[in-house]
Amino acid sequence: MLKINSVGLTISAVPLLNNITIDCPRGSVTALMGPNGAGKTSLLKVISGEHKASQGEVEINRQSREDWKPAEIAQFMAVLPQSSTLEFSFTSEEVVALGRTPHATGTVRDAEIITAALAKVDASYLAQRSFVQLSGGEKQRVQLARVLAQIWDHCECEGDASTDGILLLDEPSAAFDLAHQLMLIEIVQQISARGVTVVMVMHDLNLAAKCADQMVFMNCGHCTAVGTVSELLTPELIKKVFSVDAEVITHPVQGTPMVVV
Amino acid sequence: MKVLNTRLITPRLCGLLLLIALPMVSLLGLMTGPVFISLADILSITLSGNGGNSQEKLIIEIIRLPRVILSLLVGSLLATCGALLQGLFRNPLADPALIGVSAGASVGASLVIVFGSMLTANGLLLGLSAISVGAFAGAIITSVIIFRLATSPQGTSVATMLLAGIAISALAGAATNTLSYLADNDMLRRISLWQMGNLQGASWDRVGLCAVTAGFLGLLIPREARALNAILLGESEARHLGVNVEWLKRRLIIYSALGVAISVAVAGVIAFVGLMVPHVIRLLVGPDHRALLPLSALAGAILLVAADALARVVIPPAELPVGVVTALLGAPFFLWLLVVQRRRT
Incomplete structure (x- = not known):
């Protein structure tokens, strides 16, 4: 569904991304992780089309990112940025309604x-x-409701649409309380089960471990490691990428790996 | 959890009230002036073409009717362009002066007033005096310069545009001041009066020019309402919602530069309408451009007709510049609304 083929990005002679290759199959959840300034958001911006890759290319649904028109891609791909700069007093309902901008489904269905x-x-x-x-x-x-509304048909009715949905989330849980962090995980699991491909930047290793099919460790614009949660959550790799001494234990009930510092 | 409705009235009700106010204010505009004309006379003159005495008929047909219609058109152009720019800059305090249009127009008009005395004698272009043509040219030239300065291969940066607009406006202000310094007393008076805006020069030619511009923009601008809503979220967010942001910015800049340049050419600099009207409408009905754009056009028209009517009666037989009246009328109302809004939230 989404392929990142040896992507490099250089802005004003500063190399931000270097030879990144990641394959995100349909319905997979990929967590991009790494220290501040590792290039996670830059990579997300290359996928979303805000930055044009200096080398390599992003392939969406077997077609190069460049060949998609903005109006076409907005039908099935939604992006949640880190923070919002909306200064105009829309009601929450109206903000969510903006997610329906690319569609002409009529006011009744939109409501x-x-x-x-x-x-x-x-x-x-x-x-x-x-x-x-x-x-x-x-x-x-x-804002999360807005991006979900944008790709609603892909989130709720499987196989109904001609293309599957893609959802890019940049630190979606940063401002959430514990209950809503778990709510986010549940939503991500639900929509990926319906075929939506999710790529998200996350800082909380344990939260990411709960829902990611694939983890990507990034550092200084390079991709240090790509693999499943249990492959990547090792004390050695965490030390290498985050410069933190950590223990990895097994969740007493769920059996998933947990990072303890 | 208490539910707050942050809106004062619905767009539908607001539109209805404005549509009721519009003809009433227009009739008031036709009645008032150095010669008072009764409602009955106005109705018989405008509807059947006779009635009243011949002097009243002349006043209505040659002076007041074009003046009221011109005020309607200029008011709606200024308010709509203000709404467009506030959306584009995602800043409720943006106004047409920001893209340098007013400052550039002042330079153009002052140049003609100071150096072009030979031009003013020979005739008009589309009903415009040489001063108007100078103002229009000045307005378009400055907005093009500012747009070019803010545009790089990466696209147009509205932040750069804002800064370039301030710098170019300062430069244009210096040029206007230099010209004022060189000017003699009569020229100086004409420059400063022009900068306060007035609708005295209204004629059917000018009405025609404004009507064509307003009609053209009135067809194109409403199509941008959804994209304008999306761009309030931010440029990248709008892009992710499928809006071609670069082209949208270009279109919005062209529309607003054109609309404001025409208004400035026919009526001078009328401050405050473009800033205040969209702001007030937004406080009343919310920021949705699908309602904001048409309601701003209506409210701008009403405000300018009312201000112009008042300008004619405060110090008879002389007239106050209409720009002074828009500020006098509008600013207290604006402040009142701000206070009301703060109390509610």
């Missing part, structure tokens, strides 16, 4: 989707509130 998307992120009670007055976590949940 259904908006209500459902707000409910999905536990933000129904925010619908009529002014977005600018929300807390950081509430804003991020409304």
Whole structure:
């Protein structure tokens, strides 16, 4: 579904990404991890088309990123940025409605989707509130509802659409409380089960371990390691990438690997 | 959890109120002036073409009707362009002066006033005096310079545009001041009056020119409403929503430069309408451009007609510049709304 083929990115003579190759099959969840400035967000921006790759290319649905028109790709690919800069007092409902911009599904269907998307992120009670007055976590949940609304048909009805959805999330859980971090994981698992390919930047190794099919460790614009959660969560690799001494233990109930520092 | 409705009225109700106010204010504009004309006379003159006495008929047909229509058109152009620019810059305090249009127009007009006395004698172009043509040219030239300065192969940066706009406006201000310094007393008075804006020069030719511009923009601008909503989220967010942001920016800059340049050419610099009207409408009905753009056009038209009517009656037989009146009328109302809005939230 999404292929990153030896992508390099250089901006103003500063190399930000170097020979990155990642394959994200349909319905997979990929977690991009690494210290600050490792190039995670830059890579996400190359995928989303904000930066053009200096070398290599991104392939979406067997077609080069360059060949997709913005209006076409917006039908099935949504991007959640780190933070929002919206200064105008839209209600939360109206912000979510903006997610329907690429579609011409009509106001009735859109209203259904908006209500459902707000409910999905536990933000129904925010619908009529002014977005600018929300807390950081509430804003991020409304923005999450907006990107879900954008690719709603891909999230909710499998095989209905001609192309599968892609969702790019940049530190989606940074502002969330514990309950909403788990809610995010659940949503990611649900939509990936319906065929949506998810690529997300995350800092919390344990949270990422709960839902990622594939982890990517990045450092200084290079891809240090790519593999499954249990392959990557080792004390040696964590020491190498994050310069932190950590123990990896097994979750007493779920049996998944857990990082303890 | 308490649910706050942050909107004062619905767009539908706002539109209805404005549509009721528009003809009332327009009639008031036709009635007021050095010669008072009664409502009955106005209706018989405009509807049946006779009635009233011949003097009143002349006043209505040659002076007041074109003036009221010109105010309607200029007011709606300024307010709509203000709304476009505030959306484009994602800043509710942006106004047409930001893209250098007003400052450039002042230079153009001042140049003609100071050096072009030989031009003013020989005739008009599309009903425009040489001063208007100078203002239009100045407005277009500065906005093109600012746009070029802010555009690189990576695209147009609105932040650079803002800074370039401030710098170019300062430069243009210096040029206008130099010209004012060189000017004699009569020229100086004409420059400063022009900068305060007035609709005295209204004629059917100017109405025609403005109507064509407003009609053209009125067809094109509403199509941008959804994209403008998306761009409020941020440029990259709009791009991810499928908006071709670079072309959108270009179109918006062209539309607003054209709209403001025409307004400035026919009526001088009328401050505050482009800044305040969209802002007030946004406070009333929210930032959705699908409602904001048409309602701003209506409210801008109403504000300018009312301001112009008032400008004619405060110090008879002289007239106040309409730009002074828009500020006098608008600023307190604006402040009142701000206070009301703060109390509610």
